[in-house]
Amino acid sequence: MKDQNSIKHRFEVLDIFRGIFASLVFLFHLSPFAETPVLKNSFVENSDMFVDFFFVLSGFVIAYSYQYLGNGQQLKLFLTKRVYRIYPLHFFMLMAFVGMEVAKNLLNPYIKVNNLENPANNVLTFFTSLFLINSTPVPGVADVSWNIPSWSISAEMMAYLVFGGLLVGIHTSGQYKRRNIFYALIILISLACLWQVSGSFQINYSFNYGFLRGILGFFAGVICFNLFSATHLQVRNWPAFLFTAGELVTLALIGFCIYHGEALKSFGIVFEALFFACIYIFSFEKGILSTGLKSVGLLHKLGQYSYSIYMTHALLISLFNVLFIRILKFSPASYSWLFIVNFVLIYFVSAWTYKNIEMRFQYKSSKKQAEKQEVKI
Numbered sequence: 194m195k196d197q198n199s200i201k202h203r204f205e206v207l208d209i210f211r212g213i214f215a216s217l218v219f220l221f222h223l224s225p226f227a228e229t230p231v232l233k234n235s236f237v238e239n240s241d242m243f244v245d246f247f248f249v250l251s252g253f254v255i256a257y258s259y260q261y262l263g264n265g266q267q268l269k270l271f272l273t274k275r276v277y278r279i280y281p282l283h284f285f286m287l288m289a290f291v292g293m294e295v296a297k298n299l300l301n302p303y304i305k306v307n308n309l310e311n312p313a314n315n316v317l318t319f320f321t322s323l324f325l326i327n328s329t330p331v332p333g334v335a336d337v338s339w340n341i342p343s344w345s346i347s348a349e350m351m352a353y354l355v356f357g358g359l360l361v362g363i364h365t366s367g368q369y370k371r372r373n374i375f376y377a378l379i380i381l382i383s384l385a386c387l388w389q390v391s392g393s394f395q396i397n398y399s400f401n402y403g404f405l406r407g408i409l410g411f412f413a414g415v416i417c418f419n420l421f422s423a424t425h426l427q428v429r430n431w432p433a434f435l436f437t438a439g440e441l442v443t444l445a446l447i448g449f450c451i452y453h454g455e456a457l458k459s460f461g462i463v464f465e466a467l468f469f470a471c472i473y474i475f476s477f478e479k480g481i482l483s484t485g486l487k488s489v490g491l492l493h494k495l496g497q498y499s500y501s502i503y504m505t506h507a508l509l510i511s512l513f514n515v516l517f518i519r520i521l522k523f524s525p526a527s528y529s530w531l532f533i534v535n536f537v538l539i540y541f542v543s544a545w546t547y548k549n550i551e552m553r554f555q556y557k558s559s560k561k562q563a564e565k566q567e568v569k570i
Contacts (some may be wrong), residue, residue, distance in 0.1 A: 205493065206483045207250055212495025212502065214243035219506040219539065220532065222341065226514050227528035239454025241397065242464050244345050249468040251349060251477070252414020253421075255356065262360040275353045279346050280325070281554040282504050284341045284548060287322050289508055290314070291363045313338035325350045328403035337400045341507045344399045348407025353403075355379065355408055356415065364441065373419055383409040396461030410465055417469050421476050429477055436480035441475045443471045444482070452515045496546075501543035501551060509539050 220242040224232040294314055318338035321327040327338070328347035337344055359379070363372050384407045387396060396406045447467050451458050456535050457463055475483055486492055495502070513535045517523045523531065 204254070204476055204478070205496075206478050206486050207253070207472060208496035208499070209486050209492045210471070210496075211247065211250060211499040212492060213495070214240075214246050215499040215503040215506075216495060216536065217243050218342070218503060219510070219536065220476065221441055222507055223510050223528065223532055223535065226231065226510070226518065226525060227532070228525040229527075229529035231529045232532060235303075235454070236448070236452045239451050239458075242454055242458070242461075243463050244342075245396065245406065245461075245469070246468045247345065248348070248352070248407050248410025249414040249417065249465065250434050250472055252352070252356075252411035252416075253418040253472050254414075255353070255411075256415040256418035257422075259357075259360065261364060262357055263364045264361065266420050268357045268361050270421050272353060273356050275350070277554050278551075279349060279500075282501065283325070283340070283343055283346050284323075285546070285550055286504050286508060287319075287343070290339045291319070293511065312336075328398060328407065330401045334400055340504065342503055344403045345407065346504075348403045349411070351404040352411035356411065373416055376415050376419075379412045380409055380416075383412075387461075393459045394462045395459045396465070398544055406461075410468070413465050414472065425477065429479065431479075433479050433481075436474065436477055437482065438480075439470075439474040440480035440482040443467065443474055447471060450537050454529045495540075497541065498543040498547050501546040502539055505542050505546060506539050509542060510535065513538065 217240040220232060220237045222245075224237050225396075227233060259271060262271055284420070313336040315338070317333050318327065320340045321331050321334060322343055327334075328351065329346045330421070331409060335549070359375060361558040363369055363375060384403050386395065387398075387402065387409070388394065390398075390402055390405075396409065398406050450463060450467060474480070475484075480488065513531075517527070517531060
């Protein structure tokens with residue numbers, strides 16, 4: 194069977210949303226430093242839930258690229274490519290945080306830099322981050338640590354392992370036509386485990402049960418792609434105004450639910466369902482919002498740099514806060530406009546890490562795969 198990884202279609206609008214929502218997660222992490230209604234509002238303060246959009250979209254994209262893994266060798270290649278995609282930047286940022294911790298201790302006699310003794314950043318959590326198990330319950334770990342967003346990269350890796358292993362099992366046992374049943378079972382098992390933890394359908398976990406949150410969202414995305422694949426030939430012929438209506442309603446509901454996130458987080462499955470609907474509708478790119486988003490070049494760049502924006506922003510927020518608030522003595526209220534300056538810095542740093550880290554290692558992975566194929570030929 195042909196490896197679907199050879200298909201080159203790109204879902205441009207979904208990529209744009211990845212960039213927009215990564216930027217909103219940046220605002221979420223910036224808001225504790227600020228004293229301005231621009232950032233101190235219910236929408237920004239609940240924008241951590243956009244992380245679940247990344248999980249669902251990841252499942253959608255991976256299912257698009259990989260509908261077939263038939264043996265251990267193909268599974269190994271799949272996991273190798275995923276590690277090359279996510280780990281280099283994760284490792285780079287982890288080392289950057291180690292460097293910052295060392296600098297904080299050296300500079301402490303001269304500059305008061307946040308909390309010198311951050312109990313979450315220790316030897317144990319360094320190794321849980323290094324080995325990407327920082328989204329699972331580990332004795333002695335009580336909070337997110339080091340590069341705070343990296344727990345979700347750990348959850349992604351867990352989802353890749355489950356998906357890859359399950360897909361090999363599905364094909365070797367001849368159960369491909371029933372694959373969505375197995376994917377739905379993974380979702381139900383994840384929900385049952387989360388219910389066992391909290392007695393609710395709360396999903397906003399990170400350092401402890403974030404891996405369940407990631408697996409839940411990822412497999413929702415896998416089913417979303419399979420639904421798209423099964424229906425797109427018929428649905429794409431629907432009138433454009435139906436897609437426009439769907440786009441408007443979906444985004445309005447997402448905005449409403451994020452704004453009321455505190456009340457809705459105990460029913461976290463609501464966010465998974467909304468992101469499922471959003472990804473399905475916008476994957477057709479036929480509504481007026483899709484057309485408008487695709488016409489803005491900057492939004493395409495945000496989508497392209499989204500992983501780098503997501504992974505670099507926590508460090509750059511900290512450094513920015515030290516410079517402008519602690520050294521230059523700007524008021525926290527100045528973040529009403531300083532957030533723009535901070536984001537511009539993040540954007541250009543992300544452009545550099547995208548080119549020099551993400552693409553560099555992705556190229557190496559592709560080159561290695563091509564060399565293996567040449568040897569087989």
